[in-house]
Structures are given as structure tokens and as C-alpha cells.
Amino acid sequence: MEKLLKPMSGYLTLVICLVLFAASLYLFIMSTEGSIISAVIAMLCFLLSCFFLKGLMIIQPNHSRILNFFGKYVGTVKENGLFFINPLYSSQKMSLRSENMQGQTLKVNDKMGNPIEIAAVIVWKVGNTYKAAYEVERYTDYVRMQSEAAVRHLAVSFPYDNLEDEHASITLRDGGDQVNKILEQELTDRLAPAGIIIQEARITHLAYASEIAGAMLQRQQATAIVAARTKIVEGAVGMVDLALKKLSEENIVELDDERKAAMVSNLMVVLCGEKAATPILNAGTLYN
Numbered sequence: 001m002e003k004l005l006k007p008m009s010g011y012l013t014l015v016i017c018l019v020l021f022a023a024s025l026y027l028f029i030m031s032t033e034g035s036i037i038s039a040v041i042a043m044l045c046f047l048l049s050c051f052f053l054k055g056l057m058i059i060q061p062n063h064s065r066i067l068n069f070f071g072k073y074v075g076t077v078k079e080n081g082l083f084f085i086n087p088l089y090s091s092q093k094m095s096l097r098s099e100n101m102q103g104q105t106l107k108v109n110d111k112m113g114n115p116i117e118i119a120a121v122i123v124w125k126v127g128n129t130y131k132a133a134y135e136v137e138r139y140t141d142y143v144r145m146q147s148e149a150a151v152r153h154l155a156v157s158f159p160y161d162n163l164e165d166e167h168a169s170i171t172l173r174d175g176g177d178q179v180n181k182i183l184e185q186e187l188t189d190r191l192a193p194a195g196i197i198i199q200e201a202r203i204t205h206l207a208y209a210s211e212i213a214g215a216m217l218q219r220q221q222a223t224a225i226v227a228a229r230t231k232i233v234e235g236a237v238g239m240v241d242l243a244l245k246k247l248s249e250e251n252i253v254e255l256d257d258e259r260k261a262a263m264v265s266n267l268m269v270v271l272c273g274e275k276a277a278t279p280i281l282n283a284g285t286l287y288n
Contacts, residue, residue, distance in 0.1 A: 002130040002195070005067065005075035010056045010082035017056075020049035055087035064126075066092040066133050076129045092133060098125045098199060103147055105205055108155040110172065115209035118155050118172070120183060121202055122147050128195025136194045146190040154183050160208065172206055179203060232272055240267045 027042035059065055059080050067074040067089045074089060078096065085091070105119040124143060126132045132139040154172075161173045170178060184201045191198060208217075244260065246252075 002128045003073075003075040005077050006079060007077060007083040007085045010084040013052055013056060013084040014082070017049045017052045020045045020052070024049065051087050052084075055084050055089075056082065057085060057091060058082050062095065062097045064094050064096055064129055066094055066129050068092070073130065073134065078129075094126060094129050094132065096126055096129075098123055101144065101147060102204070103144075103151060106148065106151060106155070107209055108152050110155055111157060111159045114160055115211065116155060116160050116172070117205060117207050117209055118151060118203065119205035120147070120151050121204045122187065122198065123200040124187075124191070124196050124198050126195060127197035131193065131195030139194045139196065142194050143191060143196055146194075147187060150183060150186045150190055153186065154179070160206075172203070229272075236268055236272050240264050243267065 024042045024045035027038045027045065031039035031042055057065055057077075059077060061080050063080075064076055064078045066076050067085060068091070069086070069089050077083065077085075101122045101124065103120050103122065105117050107115060107117055110116050122143075126139070136142045158170055158172050158175065158179070161171050170182075172179060175182075180202050183203070184198050187198045187201050240263075244263070
């Protein structure tokens with residue numbers, strides 16, 4: 001488990017190192033006059049200053065240091081500034097900043113077996129430094145591979161749209177935020193062993209594969225045309241019914257069944273036609 005450490009400030013140690021270095025330099029100069037003791041003390045002061053300098057570390061904002069003592073995890077320092085630690089500790093730098101990962105475009109089959117192209121962008125950061133450093137091998141590669149697996153699993157779990165599965169409650173094309181939340185949750189579960197926090201995950205590219213894109217476009221267009229025609233017919237029937245009722249209620253003209261059928265036919269042609277109707281004056285009667 002991650003253990004946070006708060007090491008002592010390094011400014012005092014830095015001053016001591018400078019004093020020791022100055023003393024070693026002064027004693028070294030004095031040793032040129034033949035004093036062996038001064039030379040030995042100068043060497044000891046210099047080595048001691050180097051030893052203390054090794055324990056100094058600077059941690060930038062949104063960075064951390066993972067400390068290890070001869071193979072044993074000691075703790076993690078997440079505070080910023082100049083600190084002094086045991087010079088025998090080994091340290092590993094790790095960034096705590098948010099990172100963007102633009103996934104490559106993947107070609108997979110959706111729930112209905114149709115080949116599609118899908119890609120996602122993922123915003124993540126390290127939440128648990130111990131897991132990121134010791135639980136997985138190269139946590140950045142782990143994030144990349146698990147993200148690709150999560151996007152593939154999302155694609156095969158839902159249909160692209162509801163053309164083939166009319167009862168689908170969620171589709172990749174129309175799912176929107178709901179699909180993104182499902183992807184975020186799956187990424188959170190997959191990357192938890194590495195101590196990674198998922199801040200955002202969104203689908204950035206979604207399309208049918210090139211080999212079926214043309215056929216699916218024609219199918220979508222046909223579906224749209226049928227839906228539009230259905231609305232037009234429903235509206236035309238309502239208008240014809242309204243016209244017949246108004247004529248009957250206001251006693252404008254008495255129509256028998258044959259004349260009603262002719263009127264309905266003419267109105268439906270006018271209302272449902274793709275082009276504007278051309279008026280024709282009939283000088284005779286319906287029966288001549």
C-alpha cells in the first residue's frame with residue numbers, strides 16, 4: 001500500500017554541505033604546506049559533503065518521489081520543495097499530472113457483427129504511486145493496452161445503431177454521455193490494479209468500416225425516406241379527413257361516396273406528391 005512521507009527540509013542540509021565543502025577547500029589549501037592531517041580532514045569533509053548532497057532532492061509541483069531502501073519500499077513523497085532524505089535511499093520520479101492518451105482507430109465488430117471503426121481519448125493520472133511502480137510493469141504501457149481492450153469490449157457490447165436491433169436501449173451512435181460513462185467505469189475497473197485514476201473518457205471517432213460504409217449509408221437513407229413518407233401520409237390523411245368534415249358540417253356541398261373517393265384521391269396526390277401539383281380546370285362533370 002502507498003505510504004506518504006514528510007521528510008525534513010533540505011535547506012539546513014544544503015547550508016551544512018556548503019560549509020563542509022568550504023572547510024575541505026580551506027584545509028586542502030593548508031595541506032599544501034605539508035600538513036598530512038589537514039589533507040585527511042579535507043578529504044573527509046569533502047566526502048561528507050558529497051554524501052549529504054546525495055540525500056537532497058527537489059520535487060516539482062505535481063511530481064512525486066518513490067523511496068526504496070535496498071529493495072524495501074519506504075514511502076512516497078508528494079510534497080513540493082527541497083527535502084533531505086537518507087542518502088542510502090534510492091528514489092524514483094513519478095509524475096502526478098493529468099495526461100491525455102489518444103487511442104488509435106480500432107477496427108472491430110459491433111454487437112450485430114458489423115465491422116466498425118472506433119477510437120477514444122482518455123484523460124488519466126497516477127493516484128497510487130506504489131501500485132503504479134510495483135504492481136505492474138511499465139504502467140504507461142499497461143494504461144495503453146488496457147484502454148485499447150476496454151474500447152474493443154465496448155464496441156462488441158452494443159450495436160452501432162438500432163437499424164438491425166430495434167429494441168436496443170443503448171447504441172454506440174446515439175448513446176452519447178451514457179456510452180462514455182460506461183467506458184469510464186470499465187477503464188476504472190481495469191486500471192485499478194495500477195493505481196490509475198480515470199478523469200474522462202470519450203469516443204472521438206465512430207464510423208462503419210469502409211467495406212460496408214456505402215451500403216449502410218444507403219440503408220440509412222432508405223430508412224429516413226420511409227420515415228419521412230410515413231409522416232407525410234399521416235399528415236395528408238388528417239388533412240383530407242378535416243376537409244371532408246368541414247364540407248359536411250358547413251353544408252358547402254353534398255358528396256356521394258364516388259365523389260368523396262375522387263376528392264380523396266386528388267387531395268392525396270397533391271399532398272403526398274414530391275412536386276407541386278399542376279391545376280387542371282374541369283369544364284364538365286364527374287360523370288361526363
